[in-house]
Amino acid sequence: MQEWINEFVDTFKLNFIEKERWKLIVEGFGNTLKITFFAVLIGIAIGVVIALIRSTYDNNKEDYKRKGGIGYVVMSILNGICNIYLTVIRGTPVTVQLLIMYFVICASSRDGLMIAIMCFGINSGAYVAEIFRGGIMSIDKGQFEAGRSLGFNYIQTMVYIIIPQMFKVVLPTLCNEFIVLLKETSIAGYVGIRDLTKAGDLIRGQTFSAYMPLIAVALIYLILVMILTWLLGKLERRLRKSER
Numbered sequence: 243m244q245e246w247i248n249e250f251v252d253t254f255k256l257n258f259i260e261k262e263r264w265k266l267i268v269e270g271f272g273n274t275l276k277i278t279f280f281a282v283l284i285g286i287a288i289g290v291v292i293a294l295i296r297s298t299y300d301n302n303k304e305d306y307k308r309k310g311g312i313g314y315v316v317m318s319i320l321n322g323i324c325n326i327y328l329t330v331i332r333g334t335p336v337t338v339q340l341l342i343m344y345f346v347i348c349a350s351s352r353d354g355l356m357i358a359i360m361c362f363g364i365n366s367g368a369y370v371a372e373i374f375r376g377g378i379m380s381i382d383k384g385q386f387e388a389g390r391s392l393g394f395n396y397i398q399t400m401v402y403i404i405i406p407q408m409f410k411v412v413l414p415t416l417c418n419e420f421i422v423l424l425k426e427t428s429i430a431g432y433v434g435i436r437d438l439t440k441a442g443d444l445i446r447g448q449t450f451s452a453y454m455p456l457i458a459v460a461l462i463y464l465i466l467v468m469i470l471t472w473l474l475g476k477l478e479r480r481l482r483k484s485e486r
Contacts, residue, residue: 253451253453253454254454256449256451256454257445257449257451257454257455257458258445258454258458261448263445263448263449266436266441266444266445267438267441267442267445267455267458267459267462269436269441270436270437270438270439270440270441270442271438271441271462273355273430273435273436273437273438274424274427274428274430274437274438276355276359277355277358277359277362277427277430277435277437278362278420278423278424278427280359280363281358281359281362281363281366281423281427282363282366282420282423283363284359284360284362284363284364284366284367285362285363285364285365285366285367285369285370285419285423286367286370287367288363288364288366288367288368288370288371289366289367289368289369289370289371289373289374290370290371290374291371292324292327292328292367292368292371292374292375293370293371293372293373293374293375293377293378294374294378294400295317295320295321295324296321296324296325296371296375297374297375297378297379298317298396299317299318299320299321300379301379301383301386302317302396324371327368328368328371328372331364331365331367331368332368332369336361336362336365336426336429337429337432339361339364339365340357340358340361340362340429340430340432340433341432341433343357343360343361344357344361344432344433345433348360354430354433354434354435355435357433358427358430358433358435362423362426362427365426366419366420366423369419370416370419373412373415373416373419374408374412376412377408377409377411377412378400378404378405378408380408380411381404381407381408381411385399385403385404385407386399386403386404388403389402389403389404410481413474413477413478413481414474414478417470417474420470421467421470421471424463424466424467424470425463425467428463431443438459438462438463439459441455441459442455442456442458442459443455
């Protein structure tokens with residue numbers, strides 16, 4: 243037992259203490275959090291816009307057709323653009339999207355962190371949009387009629403009545419999407435970003451010891467996911483209490 247403990251301590255020192263390799267983990271952890279946080283904001287912004295366009299078109303398609311005019315043309319074009327975006331983003335791997343963003347679209351820039359934030363945000367936006375749209379479409383249409391009876395126009399009805407209810411419906415799925423996004427950032431090392439996974443890989447390459455750095459990285463991801471899950475549970479319980 244003592245021999246195993248001594249070996250564990252020596253391996254720990256080799257991987258994290260010597261040459262201050264622990265700083266790689268700290269740097270990677272910070273970059274992972276930055277990418278995830280800002281990608282979530284971009285994903286929510288894109289998701290809200292696309293969900294509103296698609297749900298508005300679906301809910302009012304017959305009215306637009308009957309009235310015709312520029313409104314119908316504009317909404318049809320916007321809905322078509324949104325459908326193309328969703329098809330392309332959800333139909334291609336995020337790794338390929340990241341490589342295309344880095345080596346093709348943003349080839350003149352080498353700000354890998356910003357490129358990763360944009361790529362993961364755009365990717366997440368497609369899934370968030372469908373989550374939001376599903377939440378909006380799940381709200382009873384009587385809620386729309388109630389808003390109109392109160393004198394609200396369509397936008398006011400969405401803002402004050404539909405969207406608050408929608409958030410309660412989609413919150414668990416939305417938070418799960420953010421957990422998936424956190425884990426997806428582990429591929430950021432493909433474009434030279436020292437994220438958490440890349441940090442573990444760099445340590446492994448320097449020490450030729452795979453066990454310690456990779457297990458440490460896995461544990462950090464696990465702890466982050468557990469914290470997010472715990473916060474989600476608290477938020478859901480609070481929302482249930484507010485409904486009562």
